[in-house]
Amino acid sequence: MKVAADGKKKFTLLLTKPAALKPTAAELNAGKDISCAVLDSDANWTNTASDRFGEKPACTTGNSQALGASNYDTALTFLREYLVGGGIDGTGLDAGYQAVKTKGTTVWIYLRETDKLSTAAWAVGDEIHLGGEVVSDAPMRVNNDGNLKRRIEFLPQNMISEVLVTA
Numbered sequence: 001m002k003v004a005a006d007g008k009k010k011f012t013l014l015l016t017k018p019a020a021l022k023p024t025a026a027e028l029n030a031g032k033d034i035s036c037a038v039l040d041s042d043a044n045w046t047n048t049a050s051d052r053f054g055e056k057p058a059c060t061t062g063n064s065q066a067l068g069a070s071n072y073d074t075a076l077t078f079l080r081e082y083l084v085g086g087g088i089d090g091t092g093l094d095a096g097y098q099a100v101k102t103k104g105t106t107v108w109i110y111l112r113e114t115d116k117l118s119t120a121a122w123a124v125g126d127e128i129h130l131g132g133e134v135v136s137d138a139p140m141r142v143n144n145d146g147n148l149k150r151r152i153e154f155l156p157q158n159m160i161s162e163v164l165v166t167a
Helices: 025-030 095-100
Strands: 009-014 044-048 052-054 065-067 071-079 106-113 127-136 149-164
Touching: 009 025, 009 095, 044 127, 071 095, 071 127, 095 149
Parallel strands: none
Antiparallel strands: 009 106, 044 071, 052 065, 071 149, 106 127, 127 149
């Protein structure tokens, strides 16, 4: 059955490195769910074309290419949230932004995009579309029509894609 993507993207941010390259359901559930703090319309969290280089054996006619290193497009726009009485809400929805707003911060971010709602907890067998260790760049002020927001590009360091969560 086909599934509409609306409300199905779960972004989870970990402040500490998981024990293995592929985090467990428990590690993911202990992280910060930033799904409601990230603007869906311009969330970039995907693989892009790998590096390619010519590697044509002498006996081949026409061009022949080989795949090189993987590349990624990883940038998120965070919706800012403040306390009712004023000031930064470092424990609510703004906690994700607070964790990555300093240029050069290393965190681990994972995206689940399946038939489950973004509010559902991670479970064994869930598929991680893309995730891993990333380093934040400086926040960029973007069009603030509507809510205040900041866009952060991330430099991927060690990524996994299309893998299943284990116990």
